Amino acid sequence: MNKRSLALVTTTAACVLALGVPKLAPAATPADPAESVVLITVRSASGEGAGTGMVLTASGEVLTNYHVVEGSSEVSVTIPATGKTYSATVVGHDASRDVALLQLQDAAGLATITPDRDVVSAGDTLTAMGNASGGGELVAASGQVTALNQKVTVDDGNGGTETLTGVIETNAGAVPGDSGGPMFDSEGEVTGMTTAGSQTVTRDPGGMRGAGRSMPITTVSYAVPISDALAVVDQIRSGTETATTRIGAKAYLGITVAPAAGVWVNSVLADGPAAEAGLVAGSTITSLDGQAVVSQSDLAELLAQLEPGQQVTLTWVDPSGSRRSGTIALGTSQVN
Template sequence: MASTTSPQDTTARHLDDRRRARTKMVRRGVAGLAAAAVLGAVGVGYSSTTTAAAPVTPSTDGTAAVADPMPYLPDHGYDGNPWGDPSTATDSTEATEATAAQQVGLAYISTTLDYGSGEAAGTGMVLTSDGEVLTNHHVVEGATEISVEIASTGETYEAQVVGYDAATDVALLQLKDASGLSTVATDSDEAVEVGDDVVGVGNAGGTSQASAAAGTVTGTGQSITVSDESGGSESLDDLIQVDADIVAGDSGGPLYDDDGEVVGINTAASSGSADITGYAVPIGAALLIAEQIASGQESGTVEIGASAFLGVTLAPTATGSATISGTVDGSAAAEAGLVAGDTVTSLDGTSITSSEALSEAIAHYDAGDRVMLGWVDASGQSHTDAVTLGAGPVG
């Protein structure tokens, strides 16, 4: 049995690289609409600002107050073992350029967030030759477009989210028209133990240049609290803790053992004044979730496919009605001709009397469903039209 350290409650931060930092305005609901009457921006979700990473200092209670690590890609490498031997490095926790062997099955993930309101980048791992890619849920959260570049070949594909489990921070993507891809080698049979040599590989800083950070396992079965740019937080359990210098953009990438097999998914990092502590989801747990997603079994916290999306933004003053302030370009609402000032009154015969009612009604449908939409324009004239619900941002 693997040796462990005592689980600890550690505050950490996800490792995706937000190229344009985002201020969350509203949390996307299952219908692409959430808290509209209060927050006023439904189905859009983000505004963009630019920010730099802040220095990090431990708090007095022993947890870490964490800001995004600054992206970087050092220019020195390892000698000998192509998987990286910490004993030969200048600093065993510094990142280096990844070797060709470490890039087999590696994928760079780039996303457009909420219809162009932001961008993000992360990492993934190719599981099948026809393009199933494993990554973190938070790498694709909020995405409305996803492109994936294969590190070893430079080929780029469009991708769709097959499903995800936010509770364990796992997502499965499918690349469009992919075939003959090289895949990562995984090891879910041999237990990870404290002291094992590991290498975290990923798209550090969103540069589409693979870096490798060597280190050792310093804990297993760890529990952490993960924060994000919006100030929200969530808990992740049963993680592998490492002292490898994994950073922003590495999320979703492989944590290799000394045999060059994947034992975890780089997921979060906590840093103090000098040292970074990384965390990874064990590959065995992630593969079980990926298999469930691939089989289409939606249960518990596992979500399959895209949520339905009407594509309206609701007026901040819309209380007791579903009056809109605009539509998302190319959405079902826009195609039907809805404009600012219109009020949605029905969906497939269900009366809509509030933004919450609209959200609940859409939640019963899937992306691609065709429904009858009723609305009243600003002059009081009633309209109905059949619309095809689109795919909303990844929840």
């Protein structure tokens, strides 16, 4: 799975903390809603991951979670209904809402989802559908809406956490790989986009004496309301960035950072922006444009606010212990 692909948490605790669109052409609306759901495969330096997406336009705009494609260098999308696979690019994203918009290359005539325009209420029946456990096929899991306007905290994939607000809570049995997939209502319209989930296992208090006895499992899945997700899509389509909505390629320094305390530089790309400023492997970055940096998460957050080509000042301590700084023109990242 990719970094935060619907992370499941198993615990003995009673409660866990896991983790307007254009009108669709009638000809593209499927008789079977599943025809508009796609399988997503991503590749990155850490391996391969899987997720799910929803087709928004016949020409290949696809909605998914940002955490499904975050950190990826290659994204491919397969339409289960036809078996055809497309290369995809990330047009834009909003990490704070966990929303990303993809564009499939050379796509046409695709079946599209129908967003639910009705008021969502607790008790409503819904069905989560997605690439369960990265199995390469669509699997459905039914449930109900259990609460609205919830707040959940999830791993951001950079050693920190991120809080999602306003999400729908359900008891549908979504699993890793379902991230970015739809939660259909009883009419086959999309109520929300699966984004996070957890499992709570209530163990027999008798310890070993309870071996073999059933252990109740409570499943909680969360979804971004489809109206919120489509509002992000509209912002991306407008071509105007906001404090949280990013469009196009990320800025980058041309380094890798070791997963340890502080921002310790593991490697420096030859001829990359950081290398040209004199940064070498074994250095520790301390600030970027005057902003203190004490973790990989800090660095990622600051870079997310910058654009390729922008001039910044980087400060670091080199392997000899000397404090240094330099002006860097940020490069264009090949990583989403």
